[in-house]
Amino acid sequence: MSQHTVTAFEEDMSFLAHKIAEMGGHAERMMEQSVRALVENDLQLARRVVTDDLVLDEALRLIDDKSVLVIAQRQPVASDLREVFAAIRISTDLERIGDLAKNIAKRVEAINEGKHGVRLVRGIEHLCELTLAQLKEVLDAYGTLSTDKLSMIRDRDDEIDAMYTSLFRELLTYMMEDPRNITTCTHLLFCAKNIERIGDHATNIAEAVYYMVEGDRMPPYRPKDDKSHKISVEAGEGQ
Amino acid sequence: MSQHTVTAFEEDMSFLAHKIAEMGGHAERMMEQSVRALVENDLQLARRVVTDDLVLDEALRLIDDKSVLVIAQRQPVASDLREVFAAIRISTDLERIGDLAKNIAKRVEAINEGKHGVRLVRGIEHLCELTLAQLKEVLDAYGTLSTDKLSMIRDRDDEIDAMYTSLFRELLTYMMEDPRNITTCTHLLFCAKNIERIGDHATNIAEAVYYMVEGDRMPPYRPKDDKSHKISVEAGEGQ
Numbered sequence: 001m002s003q004h005t006v007t008a009f010e011e012d013m014s015f016l017a018h019k020i021a022e023m024g025g026h027a028e029r030m031m032e033q034s035v036r037a038l039v040e041n042d043l044q045l046a047r048r049v050v051t052d053d054l055v056l057d058e059a060l061r062l063i064d065d066k067s068v069l070v071i072a073q074r075q076p077v078a079s080d081l082r083e084v085f086a087a088i089r090i091s092t093d094l095e096r097i098g099d100l101a102k103n104i105a106k107r108v109e110a111i112n113e114g115k116h117g118v119r120l121v122r123g124i125e126h127l128c129e130l131t132l133a134q135l136k137e138v139l140d141a142y143g144t145l146s147t148d149k150l151s152m153i154r155d156r157d158d159e160i161d162a163m164y165t166s167l168f169r170e171l172l173t174y175m176m177e178d179p180r181n182i183t184t185c186t187h188l189l190f191c192a193k194n195i196e197r198i199g200d201h202a203t204n205i206a207e208a209v210y211y212m213v214e215g216d217r218m219p220p221y222r223p224k225d226d227k228s229h230k231i232s233v234e235a236g237e238g239q
Numbered sequence: 240m241s242q243h244t245v246t247a248f249e250e251d252m253s254f255l256a257h258k259i260a261e262m263g264g265h266a267e268r269m270m271e272q273s274v275r276a277l278v279e280n281d282l283q284l285a286r287r288v289v290t291d292d293l294v295l296d297e298a299l300r301l302i303d304d305k306s307v308l309v310i311a312q313r314q315p316v317a318s319d320l321r322e323v324f325a326a327i328r329i330s331t332d333l334e335r336i337g338d339l340a341k342n343i344a345k346r347v348e349a350i351n352e353g354k355h356g357v358r359l360v361r362g363i364e365h366l367c368e369l370t371l372a373q374l375k376e377v378l379d380a381y382g383t384l385s386t387d388k389l390s391m392i393r394d395r396d397d398e399i400d401a402m403y404t405s406l407f408r409e410l411l412t413y414m415m416e417d418p419r420n421i422t423t424c425t426h427l428l429f430c431a432k433n434i435e436r437i438g439d440h441a442t443n444i445a446e447a448v449y450y451m452v453e454g455d456r457m458p459p460y461r462p463k464d465d466k467s468h469k470i471s472v473e474a475g476e477g478q
Contacts, residue, residue, distance in 0.1 A: 081310055
């Protein structure tokens with residue numbers, strides 16, 4: 001292979017990595033802004049997040065097309081192939097994170113600020129902080145091609161799931177206390193679920209990075225600490 | 240290229256297509272069974288669905304590994320590459336569908352049969368029928384490499400979203416009528432959301448099939464008819 005061809009390939013791989021980093025930053029911003037819009041009842045910010053999602057859809061298409069070209073034209077060897085595959089999988093997860101943030105932003109209008117107290121919002125903010133930290137950490141691991149923090153990231157997902165489960169319970173009790181809370185709390189429930197799912201995507205990205213770097217998989221078993229599906233709170237309890 | 244090499248490549252592509260078809264059938268079954276377990280309050284069936292999800296996780300890994308090998312060893316041309324890429328994307332959507340079905344199954348235990356009437360269940364069954372039809376249709380399109388039904392599938396997703404939005408409203412009103420309905424209805428809400436998301440994945444698969452066959456994308460704009468984020472029902476209305 002000539003010097004020129006190697007350089008072109010490296011450029012292509014560089015482009016992919018750069019695009020992923022860009023998408024990552026954008027997804028982080030969308031997530032952080034959607035929750036801020038929720039907490040501050042900022043409709044304008046919420047609407048901006050919704051339109052911002054198009055950027056990620058476009059980036060996904062670009063990465064798709066570029067990946068096909070790179071493989072067809074450069075015929076990369078196995079380790080480089082894993083990098084291209086990682087770009088495909090990670091870009092999908094980032095696009096989904098954008099969708100979830102957009103869904104949070106879309107609910108801001110329906111969640112009337114007069115209907116929920118600071119308590120509810122604190123729980124969602126906290127969930128968001130933890131999840132955002134996960135996302136930043138895993139994107140950093142991708143950027144530096146390092147795997148040392150990846151199992152910690154995956155384990156910390158249990159913390160997010162557990163926090164989501166508590167929030168779920170808490171929201172149920174507010175709904176049972178006062179029917180006027182039901183609509184707001186239902187939307188908040190979905191917002192919390194979206195954040196928990198963003199956490200899952202961050203974990204998927206961690207696994208994709210591991211595979212890309214090590215050429216092998218992290219051990220398959222991931223205990224799920226989201227026990228919300230078991231919750232069966234009776235009205236009248238705890239009041 | 241010798242006769243032998245072409246045959247090996249065709250075998251590999253055949254394997255991938257077969258694995259996707261298998262995953263597809265399995266995902267359909269998991270979805271149909273999780274909703275049946277819900278409707279019939281069948282705990283045993285629910286537990287079977289939960290363990291069944293491992294099959295899809297395993298299939299996803301197999302397709303991943305095979306895709307890397309096919310590309311590294313056979314160096315496929317652009318149209319074959321699109322087929323491999325489609326396998327990667329579709330397998331991801333099918334694995335997510337399995338996760339969503341598993342999540343429905345996990346909620347069956349918390350949804351006590353005495354707490355909800357036939358009405359609620361009818362809505363979820365109907366949503367499920369429509370979504371299952373979508374999934375079968377799109378997997379058929381993949382298997383026959385045909386694109387003629389794909390935009391109909393994508394448009395029909397609006398019907399699913401609209402049905403989900405109605406169900407969301409209906410469940411909110413049951414929750415406001417009687418606090419004892421809240422837990423059950425919340426779980427049903429998540430089940431309905433999961434089915435609506437399965438519909439979204441079916442639409443993703445339609446787009447992946449189109450790209451694979453046509454080498455180009457379906458027009459990017461997909462109107463979302465899920466208006467549930469706008470719902471703001473006040474307690475006391477409609478009673």
